[in-house]
Amino acid sequence: ISVAVKDIQCSNKDILGRLPSIETHLTESDERLTVAESQLAAFTSTVSELRSQLDDQENRARRNNGVEQGNPSKFLEEVLSTVLKLPARMELAIERAHRLLASRPAPGQRPRPFIIKLLRFPVKELLLRLAREIGSLQWEGHKILLFPDLSKALQDWHRQFLPAKRILRDKSIKYGLFYPATLRVTYKGST
Numbered sequence: 001i002s003v004a005v006k007d008i009q010c011s012n013k014d015i016l017g018r019l020p021s022i023e024t025h026l027t028e029s030d031e032r033l034t035v036a037e038s039q040l041a042a043f044t045s046t047v048s049e050l051r052s053q054l055d056d057q058e059n060r061a062r063r064n065n066g067v068e069q070g071n072p073s074k075f076l077e078e079v080l081s082t083v084l085k086l087p088a089r090m091e092l093a094i095e096r097a098h099r100l101l102a103s104r105p106a107p108g109q110r111p112r113p114f115i116i117k118l119l120r121f122p123v124k125e126l127l128l129r130l131a132r133e134i135g136s137l138q139w140e141g142h143k144i145l146l147f148p149d150l151s152k153a154l155q156d157w158h159r160q161f162l163p164a165k166r167i168l169r170d171k172s173i174k175y176g177l178f179y180p181a182t183l184r185v186t187y188k189g190s191t
Contacts, residue, residue: 072114072116073096076114080127084131085134086130092123092127093123095118097116124148128146128148131145158177160181161181174186
């Protein structure tokens with residue numbers, strides 16, 4: 001019995017020696033669980049907010065909320081034909097047209113841009129050329145700008161010329177940016 005009691009006492013001493021480390025481990029585990037639960041709540045809230053924003057954007061994209069009255073292709077054909085003074089018989093053949101996905105602007109703000117895809121390359125070139133020749137295009141008090149579709153890399157390349165173009169514009173020096181990215185300057189009659 002005495003040997004058994006000594007073994008039990010030894011076991012109890014070992015258990016009591018481990019008990020503080022077990023308590024420490026449980027405390028650390030509780031703290032980690034509390035942090036994980038708060039992060040999960042924050043993530044759940046963020047996902048819910050993002051889902052709400054996505055639903056809002058999808059619903060805005062599907063509703064009739066602009067001057068184009070649900071048919072942007074027809075609207076743009078009429079407006080561009082009028083603004084660019086195209087012949088009455090000329091068909092633009094717009095394959096696809098849609099507004100840029102953004103919130104509807106407040107009254108007095110710039111309207112959201114349109115993105116259009118034309119079926120024929122020569123029509124695109126004609127529209128860009130006419131826009132350049134006319135200069136400033138206006139429709140119902142709004143300025144209209146036409147831009148060719150360029151890759152992101154080429155747009156970044158063109159953007160590098162902005163400081164130089166700004167200086168040339170301030171000094172009333174004629175310039176042009178030619179494809180792919182060549183800045184041509186005309187000064188005192190020579191290019």
